[in-house]
Amino acid sequence: MTGSGLFNRIGITLLAAAFVASVFKVATRVAREADPEQVTIRICHWQLEAGMRDAFDAVAREYTQLHPKVRVEQIAVPGRVYDSYRRTRLAGQNVPDLVEMGGSADDLMARYFLPLTRYVEQPNPYNAGTELESLPWRETFTDGLGSAPGLETLQEYYAIPNSIVTVRVYYNKSLHRQITGHDNPPENFEQFMALCQKSIDYAQQHGMAFVPLAGSRFNANILLDALFRGQTQKLSLRIDEEGNLNPPAKPALAFLDPRVNLDTPAIQSGLKLMREVGVMMPAGFLQLDREDAIFHFAQGRALMIVTGSWDYSSIADQSPFEIGLFPIPLPEPENPQYGRFTLGPISEAGKGLGVNFFVSRDSPNSAVAIDFLQFLTSRRGHELFVKVSKWLPVIVGVEPAEETKGFAPRPEGYTDGFSIAPLMWGSGEMYRLQSNNLHELLTPRGSLEKFLRGMRPQFGAAVVKDAGKIEQGYDENLRRLDSTLTGERHAASARQSDKLSAGWETQNQQEASFYFLRRRIQAASSD
Amino acid sequence: MIVLVLGRLTSAQTPEADDAWRSLAKVQFLEARQAFEKRLESDPADRLAKLGLASALLNIQPRIASDVERSAALLEEVVAAGGDDEAGIEAAYLLARIDQLHRTPANAERAISRYEALIARHPEHGLSQMGFIKLAILRLHGADETSASTLFVDLERRSAFLTDPSARRDFHLFMAGAAARLDLGDEASLRHLVEVDAIGLAKRKTAADVEVRISTLARRLGKIDIARNAEARFFAEFPRDSRTFTIRARAGGAIAEKETP
Numbered sequence: 001m002t003g004s005g006l007f008n009r010i011g012i013t014l015l016a017a018a019f020v021a022s023v024f025k026v027a028t029r030v031a032r033e034a035d036p037e038q039v040t041i042r043i044c045h046w047q048l049e050a051g052m053r054d055a056f057d058a059v060a061r062e063y064t065q066l067h068p069k070v071r072v073e074q075i076a077v078p079g080r081v082y083d084s085y086r087r088t089r090l091a092g093q094n095v096p097d098l099v100e101m102g103g104s105a106d107d108l109m110a111r112y113f114l115p116l117t118r119y120v121e122q123p124n125p126y127n128a129g130t131e132l133e134s135l136p137w138r139e140t141f142t143d144g145l146g147s148a149p150g151l152e153t154l155q156e157y158y159a160i161p162n163s164i165v166t167v168r169v170y171y172n173k174s175l176h177r178q179i180t181g182h183d184n185p186p187e188n189f190e191q192f193m194a195l196c197q198k199s200i201d202y203a204q205q206h207g208m209a210f211v212p213l214a215g216s217r218f219n220a221n222i223l224l225d226a227l228f229r230g231q232t233q234k235l236s237l238r239i240d241e242e243g244n245l246n247p248p249a250k251p252a253l254a255f256l257d258p259r260v261n262l263d264t265p266a267i268q269s270g271l272k273l274m275r276e277v278g279v280m281m282p283a284g285f286l287q288l289d290r291e292d293a294i295f296h297f298a299q300g301r302a303l304m305i306v307t308g309s310w311d312y313s314s315i316a317d318q319s320p321f322e323i324g325l326f327p328i329p330l331p332e333p334e335n336p337q338y339g340r341f342t343l344g345p346i347s348e349a350g351k352g353l354g355v356n357f358f359v360s361r362d363s364p365n366s367a368v369a370i371d372f373l374q375f376l377t378s379r380r381g382h383e384l385f386v387k388v389s390k391w392l393p394v395i396v397g398v399e400p401a402e403e404t405k406g407f408a409p410r411p412e413g414y415t416d417g418f419s420i421a422p423l424m425w426g427s428g429e430m431y432r433l434q435s436n437n438l439h440e441l442l443t444p445r446g447s448l449e450k451f452l453r454g455m456r457p458q459f460g461a462a463v464v465k466d467a468g469k470i471e472q473g474y475d476e477n478l479r480r481l482d483s484t485l486t487g488e489r490h491a492a493s494a495r496q497s498d499k500l501s502a503g504w505e506t507q508n509q510q511e512a513s514f515y516f517l518r519r520r521i522q523a524a525s526s527d
Numbered sequence: 528m529i530v531l532v533l534g535r536l537t538s539a540q541t542p543e544a545d546d547a548w549r550s551l552a553k554v555q556f557l558e559a560r561q562a563f564e565k566r567l568e569s570d571p572a573d574r575l576a577k578l579g580l581a582s583a584l585l586n587i588q589p590r591i592a593s594d595v596e597r598s599a600a601l602l603e604e605v606v607a608a609g610g611d612d613e614a615g616i617e618a619a620y621l622l623a624r625i626d627q628l629h630r631t632p633a634n635a636e637r638a639i640s641r642y643e644a645l646i647a648r649h650p651e652h653g654l655s656q657m658g659f660i661k662l663a664i665l666r667l668h669g670a671d672e673t674s675a676s677t678l679f680v681d682l683e684r685r686s687a688f689l690t691d692p693s694a695r696r697d698f699h700l701f702m703a704g705a706a707a708r709l710d711l712g713d714e715a716s717l718r719h720l721v722e723v724d725a726i727g728l729a730k731r732k733t734a735a736d737v738e739v740r741i742s743t744l745a746r747r748l749g750k751i752d753i754a755r756n757a758e759a760r761f762f763a764e765f766p767r768d769s770r771t772f773t774i775r776a777r778a779g780g781a782i783a784e785k786e787t788p
């Protein structure tokens with residue numbers, strides 16, 4: 001037989017095998033779906049990180065053992081196209097039973113998804129036999145679902161979270177030992193900067209090609225934003241008119257205050273700090289993607305990388321060395337250069353939980369979908385989920401996996417500050433203006449002065465424009481609440497009175513904020 | 528009280544009518560509009576259907592002036608056919624809201640006049656009492672720096688007629704915020720927050736904020752007992768809140784010395 005004949009036979013055989021496999025898969029699926037007692041729950045999400053799909057599969061298998069007639073199928077969609085995918089499915093009224101979403105507009109939530117309030121107020125049946133069995137499902141989450149989507153404006157719980165994320169500095173333990181001669185990571189900002197400098201010197205002396213910090217816009221966003229916010233902690237308290245110790249909800253609200261501008265010492269200190277640390281990343285890092293930074297770290301071309309708990313499994317799988325973790329070392333009050341603007345470490349308590357799943361209003365199996373969510377977030381289901389995914393738990397009493405204990409949220413810490421704008425995934429004029437000038441701040445040839453020179457001419461107008469968008473948002477909510485509150489007043493339901501009262505509270509608070517903001521904007525515009 | 532008063536409106540409703548109101552409550556304005564239009568086709572004099580349709584029209588997308596004007600016309604019809612009953616009062620309240628927020632340009636003065644008329648005619652009604660809060664917000668945020676203080680005192684004096692718990696709560700909450708935002712004094716702000724705390728909040732988030740605000744203001748004013756009581760309530764009710772550490776540090780004196788000018 002000639003070589004080409006052999007290849008043809010192999011090709012035809014493979015084609016036939018693929019055809020038979022396809023027919024089998026389709027036939028079994030059709031047969032399964034034809035079974036009237038068979039229920040298939042579809043769950044769509046964008047968590048393609050290593051471990052997540054395995055974790056959902058592991059929990060689904062356990063659930064199917066308990067409920068043999070139920071199958072759970074995942075639809076994992078890449079993050080960059082997820083939003084388009086989700087919108088298309090919603091518009092086509094072809095929504096999977098469970099849909100992961102981040103923030104969501106009120107009308108979208110109310111139109112396409114089921115309120116889960118009556119479920120979260122009851123105990124989770126899958127917690128029977130544990131110390132959580134008598135608690136409402138809501139209370140079994142580490143934050144009591146206090147920041148659940150829909151709660152503030154619609155007075156309903158619309159989503160069930162499955163994880164919380166924190167960020168840490170990952171470091172290559174072997175390279176760290178090689179450079180420092182010991183295993184102890186930096187304990188403060190000064191030690192961190194000394195390590196960065198020492199690693200630069202070491203690389204030069206030994207002809208090695210690595211940088212202190214792996215960089216990309218994504219990773220810089222996490223690190224530099226945290227550093228900047230540390231510098232505005234005290235400023236945040238100074239402009240906290242109501243005394244509730246919360247940082248401004250949006251940067252524009254901070255900069256609308258006459259006491260805050262680009263020349264405010266704390267703001268300039270934050271920018272200096274961003275520059276000092278930013279130059280520890282490779283040249284041109286603003287053009288790099290998150291995957292590039294992870295690749296550089298895993299290849300030993302960077303001693304450290306700053307990212308979140310969500311990347312742990314992916315990094316650990318790719319890195320042929322032991323990984324260590326330590327918190328982002330913010331300058332402490334004792335630091336002679338940056339200390340006077342900071343309160344200290346920022347608390348990670350009570351942060352909003354993520355990986356939120358919503359239940360489709362059109363789901364023919366919504367009761368089963370909710371039941372699956374209850375299993376997924378029960379003590380037993382969540383322990384399995386955390387063990388396989390290596391993501392952080394959100395259920396009271398569930399411990400993180402051993403190797404990710406370094407990510408456990410640290411409640412001891414002060415309240416947060418604010419930034420000018422994020423380095424990525426931002427929106428609005430302040431974000432656009434900062435993005436256009438960021439290279440002046442974060443590249444060796446730039447400087448703080450060059451950055452400020454680029455920002456100043458348009459900054460005031462950008463603040464007013466972004467504040468105007470917040471004002472529009474309030475206006476929209478107030479008008480919508482006029483109609484929904486009318487509906488609430490007439491819809492007869494036992495729970496309605498609490499909901500109505502909460503609705504009034506929301507509207508009156510937002511109305512006061514709306515007119516105060518309008519006053520501030522008018523004052524800023526006339527300056 | 529608002530709920531009790533207005534609850535009577537629902538007693539004679541059909542299941543279809545209840546669905547229409549539910550659609551309105553669930554932000555499904557298009558569905559609500561269709562349902563109320565259908566009811567009006569079968570009974571053009573149905574005042575509750577006019578009220579529901581008027582409410583839905585205010586938020587049909589895209590928002591157009593003719594929908595707002597049709598809404599106002601329907602509400603005027605409801606008022607004209609019996610301005611002093613429940614539906615009439617609700618329609619009068621919504622007409623004030625249209626002047627305040629829904630018309631372009633808004634007409635704050637006319638909205639204030641409508642609220643004042645409602646309060647004068649039905650001071651005991653929950654919606655009149657809510658109207659007083661809207662009026663207070665418009666008045667105080669429209670005031671210049673010299674008149675704000677006098678206006679603040681006047682609004683406090685006038686608030687004695689508020690009996691509805693939600694209205695009293697929201698009035699004191701607004702006044703506490705206004706005192707802080709308009710520099711009318713920590714004493715006034717704290718006084719109103721203590722009132723809010725005594726009445727109770729509907730939302731946990733606001734409840735947590737109120738305890739923190741009481742603690743902050745009371746410490747600033749040297750009223751340590753009030754601060755400690757608020758902090759104790761906060762720690763007991765909201766142990767997982769991210770502000771817990773800061774509040775403990777402040778109570779221990781660690782924050783004051785760190786605050787920079």
